[in-house]
Amino acid sequence: MTKAFQKIYTKITNITKATCSLKATGVGNDELATVNGKLAQVVRIMGDDVTLQVFGGTEGIPTDAEVIFLGKAPSLKVSEQLAGRFFNALGEPIDGGPEIEGEEVEIGGPSVNPVRRKQPSELIATGIAGIDLNNTLVSGQKIPFFADPDQPYNQVMANVALRAEADKIILGGMGLTNDDYLYFKNVFNNAGVLDRIVSFVNTTENPPVERLLIPDMALTAAEYFAVEKNQKVLVLLTDMTSYADALAIVSNRMDQIPSKDSMPGSLYSDLAKIYEKAVQFPAGGSITIIAVTTLSGGDITHAIPDNTGYITEGQLFLRRDSDVGKVIVDPFRSLSRLKQLVAGKKTREDHAQVMNAAVRLYADAANAKTKLENGFDLTNYDERALDFAKDYSEQLLAIDVNIDTTQMLDVAWSLFGTHFKPEEVNIKQELVEKYWRS
């Protein structure tokens, strides 16, 4: 890799766990370098003092290590050859296949001009009613699963990816356990869709700081397919909490003042830069991002899920419903902000009202349940609400449901009819007249 005219530095003045500094000149901000062969990036320049963030960690780096500046920002070679391949965080193949040939593109490129964006309007059907009915996904959307580490988010995400009918699925795995990595690999392989998948994977066995490159690598590949090939690209990012933790490590090593929950003050902007890559391009291509943010004990006020929630277009919560013994998509805390762009437009007219009525009735059931737990008598309405909630949970909210939206609406109306009177559901009269089934 060394070229004749490159200057080699061999005197490192300062080493921390994630960074090292040296005296060097003519260095550009964000430029890549190698430190004894390990990849590093310029994060701070002060006169001739240059600080490098070493992606692989600084273990074993001596003060006389060889530092070579590469004169470019982190980049990825893009072409059709990416399809079906597995890469590490640095964009190097890890599947034993050949190097990719193609145009070299800097990762973390510019943002789309907001006036050039198209409004997302294509429904992404997943068959899961907890998503399609209550929290409909739209192409060009960005939405994370908020889940505790023990919940089956990777499975649900893999299901969504396979049913979503995307032209390309790009997996960005950060701090993925080896088992989960193999799980994704197997699922995609068994579904026979490996040629539509591109994976960038950093497992728990790899250095944590390397993770910081994964989202930009995945999204650079996504932009290639969405912009150059006008394809519908679905990007899966799991788990963004590991990404944010890596950010915190680096900012800590650079002596930055931490803000809430020891996270860097720039967390919002750092996450927004990634998620805002989700877009519907005017020429037809799109990038949809489905991410995972693992929570600690369901706490969404922590800085990572909190900032994420303000950036993404909704969030999906998984919860184990002990009444039916299944994992459901929680209708209270889940939200898809773009659902009104398709609900009732790409789906049946009664979609929005049915969805809201069902959730309202489910809330009544939650109240009744509180009453029950506090030892109070239930009214007849309370009991009916509880019965409804159970059916609703089992037949619609559970993640193992796989039906189309019209069927979901029909199921909802039949549940209304079974458990309630028309005036109890608060739905527009015309719709009640048309769809009510008793």
Add this chain to the structure above:
Amino acid sequence: MTTKGKVKGIISNLVTVGVDGPVAQNEICYISLGNVRLMAEVLKVNGDDVFVQVFESTRGLKVGNEVEFTGHMLEVTLGPGMLSRNYDGLQNDLDKLTGVFLKRGEYNFPLDNEKLWDFKPLAQVGDKVEAASWLGEVDENSQPHKIMVPFVMEGVYTVKSVAAAGQYTINDTIAVITDADGNDHNINMIQKWPVKKAINVHTEKPRPFRLLETGVRTIDTANPIVEGGTGFIPGPFGTGKTVLQHAISKQADANIVIMAACGERANEVVEIFVEFPELEDPHTGRKLMERTIIIANTSNMPVASREASVYTAMTIAEYYRAMGLKVLLMADSTSRWAQALREMSNRMEELPGQDAFPMDLSAIIGAFYSRAGYVYLKNGATGSITFIGTVSPAGGNLKEPVTEGTKKVARCFYALEQNRADRKRYPAVNPIDSYSKYIEYPEFEEYIKTKIEGDWIGMVNQMKTILLRGKEVQEQINILGDDGVPVDYHVTFWKSEVIDFVILQQDAFDKIDAVCPLERQEFMLKLVMDICNSDYEFETFLEVMDYFKRIINICKQMNYCEFHSEKFEEHLGKLKELLAEREA
């Protein structure tokens, strides 16, 4: 002789520059990087070292890159042709930029140099004029856009000549004015103003008192905002801040609406781009876009220009206010702006205040909100800037610096509540915690009497009392059980539910319910309060629930019908029958 410098250090977008001459705090400079020039603003000076924040990505920037200072602060260019435009935080016209992606260092002129405007003179030769005096007007999307003596001109001038009515471009001289020393000044339709300085061209700033109708019941009826008032909407994510803000901007009775999308989602701005050119202003019937200016600095656009974007928006608002117009300014969200301040303060290694925000955060917020207001101009006309900001409190906790700093200065508080949002009770404004200070102003009470007959304020206060009482009763029912409280308690609770469902809740996605004119709000509140003021007799609490649910259902159907339409009256008839059935 402009000051020049060279880059000495780079940490993210904070760049240290060594300079060879004088520089001013907040002065703008350009850093050359290859063939692009990156705009930056001076934040701190320490000897010959000047710290600047760059409004762009600094990737590839090197020590030794040339820097050129401009001698002025960040300015906006003011003139006719700003309405309907989409600007970024630095007032670049986004539609003029080429390509799908934003390019570094691409700046452009925010107005149209070619367009001809229909000019009508207002001033006459010999008139004494000063900064902001109206010299003439042009028609900008049906708004009388005044051409004023530039705000930067100090002292009194005499009008030497004014152009005759006719068509002119913004660069044509439309008047010549002479200063006290006899020097002539040519005036065209363009002027510049530094965004961080307030435009003060009014004689008086009285307490605002005129209702600004928004068509949102939970605002107009319960906690009204006024022309020139200030308000803020804090709420955790997912509680409907943006939907509420969009509803206000669509429906408010204002001449000009300026939306500053500050560090928020790009798709939300796209929604405005798509909808506003189609939707009609309910007050004039013209397209909404014609009265709107969008300042879009979304979350993925450079952080430093986020801060600039709210000032850019406010300065444009002040410009239109000086023409005697009613301006509504919305900023979503001021927390992102505060975070941008935090990022820079952090990089400059300033000692942090609470949650690592800069120490003077609350003073900065206060100074910004105080630029809004209702004013009397020097010629006796009035103008106003109503400012509503959203706040995105970290973790939904309202005891954080941005919310607290804003609460001190904003007079209306619309608290969005997670619990209401979870139950789909939209808009999720908590009716008990929220407030409008204006409703206590005697000036406001007097004004509203000219619009609504009877003791409106008294009725609104009574409504709030019932809501509070309903909440207390609900808590007791939760503790003691349905049977553990008298049947009366259930009646009280359900009365508060009627208010909640019929008045407070509103379907922003239903064509009819989305906009509720004042006349209709008056009708519905009077109807609901009649229901609440009646006595009812019930045997059991089950009857209470059943009965009031029917009332709510009918009233909701009314909300979905055209006001006083056949269907509406039909439902009203049914409601009256139902009420007659029970009245004791």
